[in-house]
Amino acid sequence: MIGCENRAAVGRNPISGRDTKVTSIKLILRASAACAALAMCQPVAAEVPGYQAKVEAKLREVKAEVAKGPFKPDWDSLRTQYRTPDWFRDAKFGIFIHWGVYSVPAFANEWYSRNMYVPGNPAYEHHVKTYGPQSKFGYKDFIPQFRAEKFDAARWVDLFADAGAKYVIPVAEHCDGFAMYASDFTEWDASDMGPKRDTTGELAKASRAAGLHFGLSSHRAEHWWWYHKGRSFPSDVSDPKYAGLYGPAAPTGLPADDPDLWPDGGQLQQWMPPSKAFLDDWMARTAELVDKYQPELIYFDWWTSAPLFEPLMRDTAAYYYNRSAERNYQGIIAYKGSQFAEGSALFDMERGKTDALKLTPWQSDTSVSVHSWGYAQNDEYRTPQSLVADLIDIVSKNGNLLLNVGPRADGTIPDEIATVLRGMGGWLKVNGEAIYGTRPFHYFGEGPTKSGQVRVGGQVEESARKGFVPADIRFTTKGDTVYALGLAWPQDGEVLVKTLYKGTPYLDAPIKSIELLGAGAIDWEQTPTGLRVKLPANAAAKDYPYTLKIRVR
Template identity: 50%
Template sequence: MAGASLAQSTAPTAATLSPHDADLIWQKATAKFEPERRALLSDVDKGISQGPFRADWTSLQSYQAPGWYDDAKFGIFIHWGVYSVPAFGSEWYSRLMYKQGTPEFAHHVATYGPQSKFGYKDFIPMFKAEHFDPQAWAKLFHDAGARYVVPVAEHHDGFAMYDSKLSEWTAAKMGPHRDVVGELSKAVRAEGMHFGVSSHRAEHDWFFDGGRQFDSDVNDPRYAGLYGPAEAHLAKKDEDLYNDWTYVSQAWLDDWLARTTELINDYHPDLIYFDWWIGHPTFRNTLPKMLAYYYNQGAQRGGVVVNYKQGDFVAGAGTLDVERGQLTGIYPEHWQTDTSISNASWGYVEHDTYKSPQELIHLLVDVVSKNGNLLLNIGPRADGTIPEDAQRILLAMGGWLKTNGDAIYATRPWRVFGEGPTEVVGGTFQDTKTKPYTAQDFRFTTKNGVLYAIELGWPAGGKTVIHSIKPGDHVRAVSLLANGKRVDWQQQADGLHLSLPAKPVGDYAYVYQIELAP
């Protein structure tokens, strides 16, 4: 397909193609999959009828995440796909290469030629994944201390990283010719970790709409199976869920439900992460069906997890995810934050920079102290190798967790999450706004009657005070978790005073194991 020459002079554009017509072109391109789609939708109806969850929000609010997830604390997210080939800008290259005036558009024309001659589809043969080793990936994630792994099964670009029966545009049939999700599921579970998937397909309804505005391969009906309806997205900003009248057909909703069901049936994920556009009003009747079906299946094996964000669900019907952000205090329900190990992108891009192990360990500690999990993303290269800097950072985190994991895994929040001068900026997309922590910043967790006080810096002079531990908290013993060495302590009116032994190996965060009298 690379370099295909397309006759586009009479192709429809957004100016001539109505939303209804755009959807019909996509429907025609995918009509051959209709029998399988209908069979999957029938599975949903049967699964809902078998309970215990019904397809309504009142019933879905009885959702409860399984214990393994509450205990896991740390997972790995993976953004890997065709967008890893251009490795420019971000994983949204697939959209922005068709948005006139963007750096991605200019880069694409200068590097590959006009989008009428070389479109996104032409990257697929270049996505060979020749060094993809799922067992090596899984071992790395295990050694990093992760307890669950969540690859993106399908990004907004519409290219499935699994063996779908509803599309020919899949990694199993093109590019790598491998069922990436299937191979990863086996490798991850063989390492004793839980396996999830992420679906971003909801946004695909409009993701390539920029290509409707000029002479591009998006307008060629031969490729509608990949590019989708490419409906004109009417929100002023892509993240604006509200006052957005983007056209979404029932056929598209049915296909979204069938594709999600296919992932559930074929890969039995322990967790599904959904990106934000499932909160669009047109999904209000379809979304509860999917949740009821998945929760009913999961109930047979101890429960499953669904991550949602930006108010897409009724509170309590899933697990809240705060994208690239944190919460300012202890959240009563278990929650999750997801962020990328890299600073610029979720997918691999050349010349990217990375967060430090200390920054990520401090983020993990802060999130866990507030009743949350950290889902940390990596972006492998198109050939299937994981950047060396990312590997180094993951292994550094794993080394810290191997020593200090008792203060993280299976813990619960204390009466306060922490103390100290450094304040977190709450909300989504705030992860770059928090200042570095100091030796006066502590975070607290508890487990089996033990209080863990995690100091986010080594104090000058080897002395520190934990002000949140009051005289009424009867301390029995204090030790450094890293090496078990006893810590001299004294309770005073202003808190617990510690005189520390030599600084333990590791420069990230220091855990005091504090035994309290019942």
């Protein structure tokens, strides 16, 4: 059974500012009070041969590596030594992949595995109507249907490269507990069940063969509570035979459906804290991913912001950074929320952007599909034009775009997604020099559009997205060139770049020439009110953003 012991950290959390001694005492009291509720929970993992010995061996390995340095498991050491590598700053554009057992039902979104056990949820109603009661047909029963019979990693990577992406990040394990890689700690993985292939390993090999950088994402932390609603009525979640898939299924400890606490609402200390056994399992699996696949980037989902994960996140960062340094590369950890101290890793904004230029590199992740990260029938899709505009906006503010795709269960990528990716790739073939390898200008741009409402910390919520207008212009630089990228084509072809007015302090030397990428030299005039440019009437792709290449000196 799950242990109820938990770690206590003493001091003040440099991320949240909370007194960690007080917080930890509260968490331990909450955990102790919850032990009775957890008594019926499943073991952390299936009884794979030698499971506990394997976990303990991996944890000893982690401890030894962390002790060696140079990265130490404290925020000062991590902040002082971490640097985002140049390859990432040059790449600008990557592909995220949500693919797993949830691609079989393909209903609503990738949270189907959880929502099918939530009475009253549309996924619950759909499941009972389509497959029968969860006691007879549970999430586990989709696994044999997840065959990936048409999966071809090289073909996927060819499409990603054609789109102009420079790195690939598959989800190695989603919250559902089914690992999409060959794990030594569970039999509930794609290597032993379903496809019976190490799909993550195949993607790593194909990506590197094509010259793309490879990373991965772990959403394992949420597995602690993911299936807990399945214990509220007769379902296979409570069957010990399936403990390795459904896991602890621990109660969240939250008031039911409280919108201020779901999914986090800044109140993660109110969640049921994970047990030491679960945290040890999480650490061992994370180290396994680092060592088996040597990812250049690891992205952790939001629930690792829970307070008792903090010491693990420091250990994880030190282990991963030290391991990658031994292998002659600088690893990147992408995080959101309050998982890491600022400057110790790469900040990520899920379906969001910043409204200003950030001095340190960052990343925005969003999806080609509107409603789901995984494949879902009848989803809607973004246009390549809108995604190119978002890419430009993000890059001008010192960020990268990680764009998600959701393949079908058979391993094919929907035509709608492929069309969007190829559209972006076509634009980048002409305009890529204004994106790849660039750095921010003195100011990110001009124009009225912020794309939505600004949340705490200057993050713009994607759900409140507004379309860009011709006055919205963004800047990037490379060497002696400034790129002015118009996010919408003006109907009259007249462009006024106000920032680059005659005598502007933002240019180190006079303008030498200006060309429209894909069309050649164009007429221009620098006036006291701005740089005036006339775009050619016969230019192609007027429904996409355009790029002015401005040479100085």
